[in-house]
Amino acid sequence: MTEGSLITDVRELSSRASVIDLKGDVTASAERTLADAYTRASGRFTRTIVLNFSGLEYMNSGGIGMLVTLLVRANRQRQRLVAYGLNEHYRQIFELTRLDEAIGIYDSEAEAYAEADAP
Amino acid sequence: MDSQPRDAAYWAKDVTTLKLGPVPAEAVNLNVTGRRVLGPVQGFGRMWQKTMRVELPGAEVTPAEVIRTWKAEFQRFWPERNWFYAPLTGIAPGEVALLNLNLPGRMRLSTGVLVLYADDESFTLMTPEGHMLAGWITFSATAADDGVTVVQIQALERTNDPLYELGYVLGGNRLNTRFWVETAENLARRFGVEPRVQSQVVCVDRRRQWRHAGNLSKNAAIRTFLWTLATPVRRLRGRSG
Numbered sequence: 284m285t286e287g288s289l290i291t292d293v294r295e296l297s298s299r300a301s302v303i304d305l306k307g308d309v310t311a312s313a314e315r316t317l318a319d320a321y322t323r324a325s326g327r328f329t330r331t332i333v334l335n336f337s338g339l340e341y342m343n344s345g346g347i348g349m350l351v352t353l354l355v356r357a358n359r360q361r362q363r364l365v366a367y368g369l370n371e372h373y374r375q376i377f378e379l380t381r382l383d384e385a386i387g388i389y390d391s392e393a394e395a396y397a398e399a400d401a402p
Numbered sequence: 403m404d405s406q407p408r409d410a411a412y413w414a415k416d417v418t419t420l421k422l423g424p425v426p427a428e429a430v431n432l433n434v435t436g437r438r439v440l441g442p443v444q445g446f447g448r449m450w451q452k453t454m455r456v457e458l459p460g461a462e463v464t465p466a467e468v469i470r471t472w473k474a475e476f477q478r479f480w481p482e483r484n485w486f487y488a489p490l491t492g493i494a495p496g497e498v499a500l501l502n503l504n505l506p507g508r509m510r511l512s513t514g515v516l517v518l519y520a521d522d523e524s525f526t527l528m529t530p531e532g533h534m535l536a537g538w539i540t541f542s543a544t545a546a547d548d549g550v551t552v553v554q555i556q557a558l559e560r561t562n563d564p565l566y567e568l569g570y571v572l573g574g575n576r577l578n579t580r581f582w583v584e585t586a587e588n589l590a591r592r593f594g595v596e597p598r599v600q601s602q603v604v605c606v607d608r609r610r611q612w613r614h615a616g617n618l619s620k621n622a623a624i625r626t627f628l629w630t631l632a633t634p635v636r637r638l639r640g641r642s643g
Contacts, residue, residue: 311556341409344519344526344540348451348558351442355449355607372407379417380518380528380538385443 289313291320300331306338311345333395337368347380367395412521414496422498425487433622434514437530445536445560446614447567449607454555455600456586461593465543466522479588495520513622532622534566535559555582563618
């Protein structure tokens with residue numbers, strides 16, 4: 284199992300939405316990094332977390348599992364998870380694992396933001 | 403521009419429904435072909451993460467060698483009276499295996515798994531509609547800082563429907579955990595190590611997803627039971643035909 288590193292950056296789109304930029308490898312070993320980023324992205328009024336996968340370089344099944352547990356956490360806090368920046372390969376993985384049924388996938392940040400800003 | 407990511411060869415591709423290859427004549431082949439896979443998002447019961455770890459001290463074996471052996475001899479490490487009919491091409495991304503499992507009360511269950519992901523040091527199996535569990539299980543091996551190879555089994559799962567959930571609450575959860583502990587023990591013994599398995603069971607999500615209660619319509623245990631009940635009729639028809 285090749286395990287590398289994940290770098291995250293958190294940006295606030297509005298009081299109701301934040302973006303987590305992901306760069307590097309999404310594997311189980313990045314669990315703490317992603318959880319910390321999620322905590323930083325979750326403000327009191329945050330209703331949507333946008334995951335930016337443009338910098339994704341590698342993902343294994345442990346990484347997909349980590350996204351599922353992140354989704355559970357978001358649901359518990361009544362937040363939505365949406366994603367953009369997935370290339371064709373990773374889109375197919377989201378479809379195969381049926382994660383796309385719970386995490387909305389968009390082509391661009393603007394589209395994801397529009398979803399995030401929707402009442 | 404989409405350049406090919408370095409994990410591209412490890413994932414199953416273009417799988418919409420499962421297609422099972424040839425299986426031995428003695429196997430019960432039900433509930434696999436034509437089924438879609440289900441992740442933990444599509445399951446019904448509480449979500450569990452189960453992790454079993456066992457170290458292989460003294461075994462001169464690399465993580466890649468462990469995984470190669472595990473893939474080649476997967477059936478050998480399962481508890482007795484449970485059958486994993488591996489694909490002819492072995493455990494590789496996109497391949498489908500048939501499972502014949504023994505349930506409490508001498509019931510049998512025919513179902514399958516998809517090899518969702520496989521690299522040199524891990525592989526992941528994902529379950530289809532009708533299986534007891536919706537989710538996946540990853541088998542991996544890593545080298546610890548002291549050089550000892552550590553084997554891990556990690557499942558992320560929900561039961562698939564209300565009936566399976568009831569069974570899980572009434573002891574199925576404990577039996578399932580025991581199943582994978584035994585598997586880890588058998589693997590360790592294969593490499594000459596007296597096993598000391600550490601297991602951790604965490605309820606990740608306590609909520610039951612009632613919107614997926616309809617998964618019951620594809621329950622593989624019920625379908626296998628009905629198929630077993632009808633066996634004498636099929637035999638009679640076979641003789642008269």
